[in-house]
Amino acid sequence: MSSEKIIQHSEAAAKFNKDVERVNWHDETLWFVRAKRDKSAHQIKDWELLRETASQIKANVLSNIHDYLVEFEANAQRNGIIVHWAADAKEHNEIVHSIMAKHDVKQMVKSKSMLTEECHLNDYLAEKGIEVIDSDLGEYIVQLRKEPPSHIVLPAIHLKKEDVSETFHEHLGTEKGNFDPQYLTESARHSLRNTFLTRKVALTGVNFAIAETGEFVVCTNEGNADMGAHLADVHIACMGFEKLIPQRKHLGVFLRLLARSATGQPITTFSSHFKKPRDGKELHIVIVDNGRSKQLGREDFRNSLKCIRCGACMNTCPDSLF
Numbered sequence: 001m002s003s004e005k006i007i008q009h010s011e012a013a014a015k016f017n018k019d020v021e022r023v024n025w026h027d028e029t030l031w032f033v034r035a036k037r038d039k040s041a042h043q044i045k046d047w048e049l050l051r052e053t054a055s056q057i058k059a060n061v062l063s064n065i066h067d068y069l070v071e072f073e074a075n076a077q078r079n080g081i082i083v084h085w086a087a088d089a090k091e092h093n094e095i096v097h098s099i100m101a102k103h104d105v106k107q108m109v110k111s112k113s114m115l116t117e118e119c120h121l122n123d124y125l126a127e128k129g130i131e132v133i134d135s136d137l138g139e140y141i142v143q144l145r146k147e148p149p150s151h152i153v154l155p156a157i158h159l160k161k162e163d164v165s166e167t168f169h170e171h172l173g174t175e176k177g178n179f180d181p182q183y184l185t186e187s188a189r190h191s192l193r194n195t196f197l198t199r200k201v202a203l204t205g206v207n208f209a210i211a212e213t214g215e216f217v218v219c220t221n222e223g224n225a226d227m228g229a230h231l232a233d234v235h236i237a238c239m240g241f242e243k244l245i246p247q248r249k250h251l252g253v254f255l256r257l258l259a260r261s262a263t264g265q266p267i268t269t270f271s272s273h274f275k276k277p278r279d280g281k282e283l284h285i286v287i288v289d290n291g292r293s294k295q296l297g298r299e300d301f302r303n304s305l306k307c308i309r310c311g312a313c314m315n316t317c318p319d320s321l322f
Contacts, residue, residue, distance in 0.1 A: 016158075022160075025160070026157075026158060029157060030157065030314075030315045031315075033154070033263065033264070033315050034312070034315040034316060035264075036263065036264025037260060037261055037262070037263070037264045037312055037315065039264060040260040040264040040265070040266070041260055041261070044256070044260075050253060050256060050257060051257065053253050054253050054254055054257055054306075054308070055306055057245060057246065057250050057253065057254075058242075058245075058305070058306035059306070060246065061242075061244050061245060061246060062242070062296060062302065062305055062306070065241065065244070065296065068211040068244050068246060069211075069241060069244065069287070071211040071212070072209055072210070072211040072214055072244060073214075073287075074214070075211070075212070075213055075214025076214035076215075076285060077214070078214060079213075079214045079215070079275050079276040080276045080277050080283065081214065081276065081277065081283045081284070081285055082282065082283065082284045082285070083284075083285055083287065084284060084285070084286045084287065085286075085287055086286055086287065086288045086289065086290070087289050087290075088288075088289065088290045088291075089118065089119035089120065089288075089290050091288075092115075092119045092121070092238065092286055092288045092290065093119055093120075093121050093124040093125070095286050096121060096125070096203065096236060096238070096286065097124070097125060097128055097130070099201070099234065099236055099284055100125075100130060100201055103200065103201065103233070103234060105130075105200050105201050105234075106129060106130050106131065107130065107131045107132075107133075107198070107199050107200070107201070108125065108130060108131070108132045108133070108199060108201045108202070108203055109132075109133050109135050109195050109196060109199035109201075109202050109203075109228040109232070110122075110132055110133065110134050110135065110139075110202070110203040110204075110228070111134075111135050111136055111202075111203070111204045111205065111218070111220065111224050111225035111228055111229075112134070112136040112138075112139055112155070112205060112220070112225075113203065113204065113205030113238055114152050114205065114309055115205060115238050115239060115240055115288060116203065116205070116238055117148070117149065118290065119238075119288070119290065121203075121238075122134075122143075132203075133192070133195045133199070135192055135195065135196070135222075135224040135225075135227070135228055136155070136220075136222060136224055137156075137185065137188055137222060137224075138154060138155035138156040138157075139155050139156075140188060140192065141155075141156045141159065141164055141167060141188075142155050142156050142159075144167050144168075144170075144171045144172075145159075145167050151311060151314055152309055152311045152314065153262045153263065153309075153310065153311035153314075154311070161179040161181055161184065162179050164179065164184055165177065165178060165179035165184060168184055168187055168188070172187055172188070172191050174187045192224070196224075196227045196228060196231050197231060199228065199231070199232055200232055200233045200234060201232055201233070201234045201235075201236065202228030202229045202231070202232035202234070202235050202236070203228075203235075203236045203237070203238065204218050204225045204228065204229055204235065204236075204237050204238075205218065205225075205237070205238060205239065206218060206237050206238065206239035206243050206285070207219045207243065207254075207258065207308075207309075208243055208244075208245050208251060208254055209239055209243045209244050209245070209285075210244075210245055210246075210247065210248050210250075210251065211244055211245070211246050211247070212246060212247040212248055213248055213275065214275065215248075215273055215274060215275035216237055216239065216243075216273075216274055216285065217251065217255075217271055217272065217273055217274075218237070218270075218271075218272045218274065219255070219258060219259070219268040219270065219271050219272075220268060220269065220270045220272070221263075221265075221268055221269045221270070222269075222270075223269070223270050225270070225272060226270060226272050229272075229274065230278075232281075233280075233281055233282065234281065234282045234283075234284070235274070235277070235281070235282070235283050235284070236284045236285075236286065237274065237283070237284065237285045237286070238285075238286045238288065239285065239286070239287060239288065240287075240288050240289075240290070240292055241287050241288065241289060241292055242292060242305040242306075242307070254308060255267055255268075255271055257308065257310070258308055258310055261308075261310035261311075261312040262310040262311055262312065292305060
């Protein structure tokens with residue numbers, strides 16, 4: 001469990017809604033992202049066909065999940081990837097910790113991973129005396145503030161630049177009252193650079209895993225996943241089993257959907273393929289169930305496993321933000 005205090009949605013909403021000015025600003029910010037998504041979607045003639053194609057690919061995966069998992073494992077192992085299976089969050093966290101213990105490492109650099117948030121990995125490793133630094137800018141900001149992310153794509157969307165300025169002044173020693181976005185971003189970059197250069201273990205999420213080739217793809221706009229993975233001796237990638245797609249040719253369908261739905265971009269700045277470890281390095285992948293098999297067997301919830309974590313629903317439905 002997370003060490004953060006568990007708060008009910010109604011309590012969080014009531015507290016947030018007291019600041020009317022911030023509520024209006026937050027609404028406008030989310031609507032701006034939503035409008036970008038709609039504009040980008042309308043630029044594709046067959047947008048709904050693209051969505052339906054992705055849905056059918058995912059339906060195929062879910063109906064044949066055992067075969068695709070076996071195929072992915074075999075191909076990944078053939079590529080030199082070490083594959084782990086975790087039945088739940090506890091096993092996932094224990095596997096990650098065991099890899100770090102094997103290498104006698106007490107520090108990790110991590111890129112954005114909603115699965116590790118789901119499993120409360122940071123808190124688990126902190127209890128074991130391991131320092132985890134989130135390298136995604138939004139995740140880094142909320143980590144410094146000891147807050148959970150408020151959005152799966154835009155984790156610090158609830159914060160204004162003035163809030164970030166105060167946080168960076170307190171934790172990074174930046175100039176008090178300077179809330180210029182470029183200055184704040186550069187300050188974070190300088191702070192994180194040493195982290196990238198000194199961490200021997202890097203953890204990333206997985207956006208898509210390809211059964212046909214045994215590779216996986218990580219999509220980012222900041223390049224932080226690449227920095228961590230390419231400079232570390234050990235790369236650990238963690239994924240729910242629903243991230244599988246059958247073949248590499250299917251990847252284009254999802255890449256065209258993901259960024260457009262998430263941020264209104266045609267594609268993420270970085271779509272990085274990881275297929276095998278670099279010479280003398282280790283590449284691990286942890287495949288997690290944590291209730292997914294149960295959802296797979298529930299007709300009313302099965303389609304939830306088609307989710308590609310674009311976050312578009314969170315820009316429309318306020319209930320999903322708390």
